[in-house]
Amino acid sequence: MLAPVATVVVAVVASPLGFVIAQAAQAGWEQTRRLLGRPLIATLLWHTVTLAAAVTLATAVLGFGAAYLVERTALPGRRAWTVALALPLAVPEFVRGYSWVSLFRSVHGYWGAVLVMTCSLYPLVFLPVAAALRHGDAAAEEVSRSLGRGRLATLWRVTMPLTRPALAGGVLLVSLYLLGEYGAFAMLRYTTFATAVFTQYKLGFDAASASLLTLVLVALALLLVGLEAWAGRHARVTRHGALARTAPPVRLGRWTVPALAALAALVAVSLGVPLYALGYWLIKGSSTTLPSASVLGATLATLGYALGAALVATAAAVPVALYAWRRGTRPARAVERVAYLTRALPGIAVALSVVYFAVRYAQPLYQQPPMLIAGYVVLFFPLALTAVRAALAQVPPGVEEAARSLGTRPLAVLGRVTLPLVLPGLGAAVAMVGLTASTELTATLLLRPTGTQTLATQFWVYTSGLAYGAAAPYAALMVALSVPSVLLLTRRTLGRPGKNS
Amino acid sequence: MTGLTLTALHATHGRSTVLDGIDLTVDDGALACILGPSGCGKSTLLRVVAGFHPAAAGQVVLHGRTLDDGRTRLPAERRNIGLVPQDGALFPHLTVAANIGFGLPRSERRARVGELLELVGLAGLGDRRPHQLSGGQQQRVALARALAPRPGLLLLDEPFSALDAALRAELRREVAATLRQTGTTAILVTHDQDEALSFADTVAVLRDGRIAQAGTPDTLYHRPADAAVARVLGEANLVPAELTDARAQTAFGTLPLAGEASGARRGLALLRPRQLRLTADPAPGAVRARVLGSDFRGHDHRIELRPEAAGLPETLVAYAELPWGPGEAYVGAAGPVHVVPDPAGAGA
Known part of the structure; x- marks a missing residue:
């Protein structure tokens, strides 16, 4: 009973991939060749690849370095640094782009994009690597030292390889975000596949061409997922056993001040600049000549859609998570893996496929609220699944069998044992998805019902008109809404706080 | 000749004293055992000797070389002391051969790794990865890895505790034989009195951060210094x-x-x-x-x-x-x- 439900859910969630292919197929062979042969494709590919190379390298270095300093050294105030280093995630990329562009005219193009995206995305490497360093066993490092390898050699030959799966996972997320990002690049006037798709679709209404570009984008994303799977093929190297013991922190000595300065600089650039920009424009006040819209109305609309999507996504994630959790069988794992694969789909691809589906098969729903909700659900399903899985991991194994053996029917077991146990976790899942969805821009721009403005789209309207002051309250609200989910994510990734204090 | 000498060794965790004046001598080539209940400070003692925990006062001297005197410490990597942790802690990203060769200069690696695989009875398994080995095999690799650079002292931190009873006794005999064969000075830390009595030439009973009594297994078993030592040994x-x-x-x-x-x-x-x-x-x-x-x-x-x-x-x-x-x-x-x-x- 669970298996078919889970399979159907995952099939629905993964369907955008099919739609993208179906629509691209309409272009026909000749047109495909013509479209893909254009110099534009080469340019976009070059832009995307060079940007991804620079940003993943920079995030890997910054993320690993910061994680090592915070988790393995006797740096003063490590707990506070952890939070401060994770918080840049609360600033959506397009808000960060806005804060730099509105303050410094010179920030744009390739280097602007590298700067903005590195500041936005390094926490995606920092968090998993910090978790791996925190929970990993220090014994291997001590053995390396006892075999005559110094601190640096041990760091290079033991610590780094042991954190490789975490590093690879983080870098994958970074590059997937890069592929899907639209708002920040539009603001920085840097063209990538995502911005090109958007322009094709919005300006040219050239659906087939947009679909082809989307297909290339999706292919790139799947290539990345494959690369990560390959890099992590010996992934189960970090031990999380009862025997694992945390390492005593390394004393920094005279390196304390340079290390503190480096972290302070990172936080200042990644968190300080956006906060300063928001403060500056909030005080500077309304600089708009556009009609002012109600912040409250946009907030309510945003929260309504986000909450609706969060509830649906979490409810849909429960059977899939249960199926994979109860059975470690091959089909169960496959179903779960497909669900996670959709994480690689850029927001714009999901949005276009939902549009395509609505136009072709559900015309009455076109530009109606359910369309936006459906887009969010597909987009954030992997996030909900991760959160529900995390909640299920807290359930002691065997309790369901114990309940069954006491004569309770399966459905009653679910209601009386499993769900009550995971309820707090489900709440966290809803919060996580809801808060993340409330700052979504790309898909919202394409899917929102006519006349509806969310915080993100209203912000977009103002910044497109260079009304930076009028945009500031919306940006500030989105940042504030993101903070809880970032703290939640930090806590979930790193485990119970205080273990390493 | 004396191998390891600990003199009035003190160590602390934060404010609490863990080692409170340890005096211990381990002869060159001897197998010594530190026996004590969990929390008595035996792991800390091992870590002080290995160089992962500072001594607050006192001296650690190995073969005439002072390793730690409460003020200056020789870094762990320059002590030439081998370590076999509780569950082996093999490097999961390296093969068995690469694990064993980790502490060796490149030129010696090939010959010495083969020799050690032979010594611990794992010849032919050099290309395996740690997760493809059984628990006992993993511990053998950990032992070979620690022995490879010919350490002046080998520290074994409850290396058999994760194994089942039959295998534990067998491996214990095997390891003791290997260590005697190679003439290695070794210290085993354990809370299992059978292990201590059967493994070591000298057993030191550790209690509340002090050595309650040290002597041959026979002395300790038949002529304990006090009632508590008598109970610890059986x-x-x-x-x-x-x-x-x-x-x-x-x-x-x-x-x-x-x-x-x-x-x-x-x-x-x-x-x-x-x-x-x-x-x-x-x-x-x-x-x-x-x-x-x-x-x-x-x-x-x-x-x-x-x-x-x-x-x-x-x-x-x-x-x-x-x-x-x-x-x-x-x-x-x-x-x-x-x-x-x-x-x-x-x-x-």
Whole structure:
């Protein structure tokens, strides 16, 4: 009973991939060749690849370095640094782009994009690597030292390889975000596949061409997922056993001040600049000549859609998570893996496929609220699944069998044992998805019902008109809404706080 | 020649003192064992010697070289001390051969790795990865890896505790043989008295951050310094005794003393469970007791008794060839006894 439900859910969630292919197929062979042969494709590919190379390298270095300093050294105030280093995630990329562009005219193009995206995305490497360093066993490092390898050699030959799966996972997320990002690049006037798709679709209404570009984008994303799977093929190297013991922190000595300065600089650039920009424009006040819209109305609309999507996504994630959790069988794992694969789909691809589906098969729903909700659900399903899985991991194994053996029917077991146990976790899942969805821009721009403005789209309207002051309250609200989910994510990734204090 | 010498060694965790004046000498080529319950500081002692925990005061000297004197510390990587952690801690990203060769210069690697694989009986498994090995094999690799650079001292931190009982005994014998064969000085840390007694030349019982007693396994088992050491090394019946000349007056009658009399007039006579004899009928010197329970253990039966005479501990433990049903038995004691001071302070 669970298996078919889970399979159907995952099939629905993964369907955008099919739609993208179906629509691209309409272009026909000749047109495909013509479209893909254009110099534009080469340019976009070059832009995307060079940007991804620079940003993943920079995030890997910054993320690993910061994680090592915070988790393995006797740096003063490590707990506070952890939070401060994770918080840049609360600033959506397009808000960060806005804060730099509105303050410094010179920030744009390739280097602007590298700067903005590195500041936005390094926490995606920092968090998993910090978790791996925190929970990993220090014994291997001590053995390396006892075999005559110094601190640096041990760091290079033991610590780094042991954190490789975490590093690879983080870098994958970074590059997937890069592929899907639209708002920040539009603001920085840097063209990538995502911005090109958007322009094709919005300006040219050239659906087939947009679909082809989307297909290339999706292919790139799947290539990345494959690369990560390959890099992590010996992934189960970090031990999380009862025997694992945390390492005593390394004393920094005279390196304390340079290390503190480096972290302070990172936080200042990644968190300080956006906060300063928001403060500056909030005080500077309304600089708009556009009609002012109600912040409250946009907030309510945003929260309504986000909450609706969060509830649906979490409810849909429960059977899939249960199926994979109860059975470690091959089909169960496959179903779960497909669900996670959709994480690689850029927001714009999901949005276009939902549009395509609505136009072709559900015309009455076109530009109606359910369309936006459906887009969010597909987009954030992997996030909900991760959160529900995390909640299920807290359930002691065997309790369901114990309940069954006491004569309770399966459905009653679910209601009386499993769900009550995971309820707090489900709440966290809803919060996580809801808060993340409330700052979504790309898909919202394409899917929102006519006349509806969310915080993100209203912000977009103002910044497109260079009304930076009028945009500031919306940006500030989105940042504030993101903070809880970032703290939640930090806590979930790193485990119970205080273990390493 | 002395291998390792610890002098008045102190160590702390934050404000609490973990090692409180350890004096210990391990001869070159000897196998020593630190025995103690969890939390007694034995792991900290190992980490101080290895160089992962600073000594607060005192000295660690290996082969005449001072490693730590409370002020200056030689870094762990320059001590030439091998380490076999509890669960092996193999490098999961490296093959068995690469694990063993980790601490070797490139030029020596090939020859020495082959030699060590042979030594620990894993020849031909060099290309495996750690997760493809059984627990026992992993520990053998960990041992080979630690032995590869020919360490001046090898530290083993409860290396057998994660293995099942049969394998544990087998591997313990094997490791001891390997270490003797290579002439390695080694310190094993454990909370398992069987392991300590069978493995080591010298056993040091650690209690509350101090060495309660150090000596050969035989000395420790038969002539412990006090009641607590006696209990740490195995089940013990401690019976109050009055001492005269070379005899001990106990509830079981007069028993000869093992070794010389210390001059004290009272003490506790140590009767190991095998020294108690059970009979169904009264016998001279035998005490009437109620049988509380009898556990079959394969090679013998462990019998718990409640003696009915005054001046005896509440329960006695005897190991007998035959089972005893619930009911009564007469307990007698045999053989020379060792006397330890009475911690109750009755000694005058």
